[in-house]
Amino acid sequence: MIYFCYFLIILLIIRLLVAFVNYLSFAYLPKVTSLTSVPRVSILIPARNEEDNIGTLLEQLSAFEYSMLEIIVYNDHSTDQTESIIQNWASLKPNIKLLNGDELPQGWLGKNHACHQLAQAATGDLLLFLDADVSVKKDVIKRSVSYLQKHELHLLSIFPKQIVKSFGEKVSVPLMNWVLLSILPIYLIRKSKNKVFSAANGQFMMFKAATYKAIWPHEKYKSHKVEDIAIIRLFKQRGLASDARLGDNDISCRMYVGLDDAIEGFIKNIFQFFGNSIFVTISFAILTTIAPFVVYAQMGFWWLTAYLTGIACIRFFVMLASQQSIFQNLLLVLPQHIVFLLIIIKGLINNKQKKLIWKDRNILQDL
Numbered sequence: 001m002i003y004f005c006y007f008l009i010i011l012l013i014i015r016l017l018v019a020f021v022n023y024l025s026f027a028y029l030p031k032v033t034s035l036t037s038v039p040r041v042s043i044l045i046p047a048r049n050e051e052d053n054i055g056t057l058l059e060q061l062s063a064f065e066y067s068m069l070e071i072i073v074y075n076d077h078s079t080d081q082t083e084s085i086i087q088n089w090a091s092l093k094p095n096i097k098l099l100n101g102d103e104l105p106q107g108w109l110g111k112n113h114a115c116h117q118l119a120q121a122a123t124g125d126l127l128l129f130l131d132a133d134v135s136v137k138k139d140v141i142k143r144s145v146s147y148l149q150k151h152e153l154h155l156l157s158i159f160p161k162q163i164v165k166s167f168g169e170k171v172s173v174p175l176m177n178w179v180l181l182s183i184l185p186i187y188l189i190r191k192s193k194n195k196v197f198s199a200a201n202g203q204f205m206m207f208k209a210a211t212y213k214a215i216w217p218h219e220k221y222k223s224h225k226v227e228d229i230a231i232i233r234l235f236k237q238r239g240l241a242s243d244a245r246l247g248d249n250d251i252s253c254r255m256y257v258g259l260d261d262a263i264e265g266f267i268k269n270i271f272q273f274f275g276n277s278i279f280v281t282i283s284f285a286i287l288t289t290i291a292p293f294v295v296y297a298q299m300g301f302w303w304l305t306a307y308l309t310g311i312a313c314i315r316f317f318v319m320l321a322s323q324q325s326i327f328q329n330l331l332l333v334l335p336q337h338i339v340f341l342l343i344i345i346k347g348l349i350n351n352k353q354k355k356l357i358w359k360d361r362n363i364l365q366d367l
Helices: 002-024 054-062 083-091 110-121 141-148 175-183 187-192 207-216 225-237 257-265 276-301 300-321 326-331 333-353
Strands: 039-046 069-075 096-100 127-128 134-136 155-159 204-208 242-246 251-253
Touching: 002 175, 002 276, 039 054, 039 110, 039 134, 054 069, 054 083, 054 096, 054 207, 069 083, 083 096, 083 141, 096 110, 110 127, 110 187, 110 276, 127 141, 127 207, 127 242, 141 155, 141 204, 155 175, 155 225, 155 257, 175 333, 187 242, 204 207, 257 333, 276 300, 276 333, 300 326, 326 333
Parallel strands: 039 069, 039 127, 069 096, 155 242
Antiparallel strands: 127 204, 134 251, 155 204
């Protein structure tokens, strides 16, 4: 049993080192920008019942000084005021276009189909898929284009800075970066050719249009519920330079509203965080849950204190990198971990029942 304790401590140290490296790497887009050319950028926004968000995003995009900008919004059978809000902005700004959705074909998930339709309508040199609930400031486009050009990328994804307001969001949304930034060194996404080191966020994905239209990745993964990670793995497998960055104040998002919304959202991709392996996911959950008790039982109070200090340090560096409240997240370690376990349990149940309702559609049904 003592060797198991050593294993748990080594695992903790590795995660602590990864979190520390991610903090030191300052994995954001550079503030200073220089463009080798000014490519035409098509901003492609899938929207389904987004009346609370789409107007704000279009207002922000309309204020951008970037001259070569095309904005296309796909209205995916919204039942609220989404369509009329888009139409109003399209009447004010000639570079904003509304694309009303067709019936969802058999074998497709809604967002994947929307992105594919948007890409077919786009005319830009670069395609930027942007979720309707993302908030952007005017420098983010130029900074993204500059970074993509500098590193000759075919795909650049950004994890927006997450805005959390309710208690339910505070005990759930930070889990994404807690997992990501403690097991994956961000700098290896671009530096390593191994597809194991892959992460992407569908809220912001910028492609070279020529590359995208040679592959049509959203069509290739038309029924994949975590298509963003599948796409970047495909790109890396094909030797196409790709990267992912963390968001700062220029790009943010209130991803979910409330605990129930967050749990249902994370259920879609919890296993993808761990290489789409249920075994690895469950093993990680069990080990991180029992470790303090095992260390205390076998090695005593001072080793437990050291182990808990390591847990706190992981949270400290992850929250620094994520630009989240350190004090708040240290206080919420226990309820966040309980929510993490609940997400995994519900994910296993939903996988067995093949039922997960998202945006009024069952995304786990047989396609």
